[in-house]
Amino acid sequence: MLRNVYLSKVINGSNSNGNWELSMMEAAVGISVFLEDKPSFDKAVTRYRNRVAAYVYLASDGALPKTVPGSGLSSRDQIVGYWQGQSTFMDGLTQETCRDFTHTGYGIADVAETVRIQGQDVYSTDVGTRLRQALGFQSKYQLGAAVPSWLCAGTSTWVSAR
Known part of the structure; x- marks a missing residue:
């Protein structure tokens, strides 16, 4: 069931919202570890790395946040809209900071620690x-x-929710 039902639904991501896809990669990494499925694990980790780069802004990205290939986000207006209307970008801002902390938390979930336990260091990257x-x-x-x-x-x- 994990391989045929769940993994098959999450391994390719959503090409939608950052927290969706990062939550899906958390599931895909966990399932892949449980199933000892190295190809699926590697695919999920690659997708995770690409999505984190498009979810958390760093000044080194340039004037605008990175986007995920195939997202269709190419103009400043599209990117600002996708980032909940946020038009000023600072280190650590996430695609959903202006939405709420819960969804932001989904996006920065604990995939990196699972990956570390499996022998890959993404913390130094x-x-x-x-x-x-x-x-x-x-x-x-x-x-x-x-x-x-x-x-x-x-x-x-x-x-205001505080």
């Missing part, structure tokens, strides 16, 4: 840098730091 930046960025606002006017228009549902 671009993935690790992005995850560290995302956790630092999100946590300061979740802990009550004042939201600057450039972030989520100075307000967000996650601010």
Whole structure:
């Protein structure tokens, strides 16, 4: 059932929202480990790495966040819309920071640790840098730091939910 029903549904991702696809890769990695299916594990890890790069912004990406190949996001307006209307990008901002912390958390789930246990180190790569930046960025606002006017228009549902 894991191989034929679940893995077959999640291994190719969604090409939709970042948290969907990253949650799907968390499932695909876990199932692949359980099934001892190295090709599926490698495919899920590759997709995870590509999606993290498009989910967490770093200044080294340039003026705009990276996108996933085939996403159809090519213009600034499309990318800003996909990033919940956020048009100023800072290290650690995620595609769903301006949506809420719950969905952001789904996107920065614990896939990296499962991958590490399986003998691959993504923490010392671009993935690790992005995850560290995302956790630092999100946590300061979740802990009550004042939201600057450039972030989520100075307000967000996650601010009032505190």
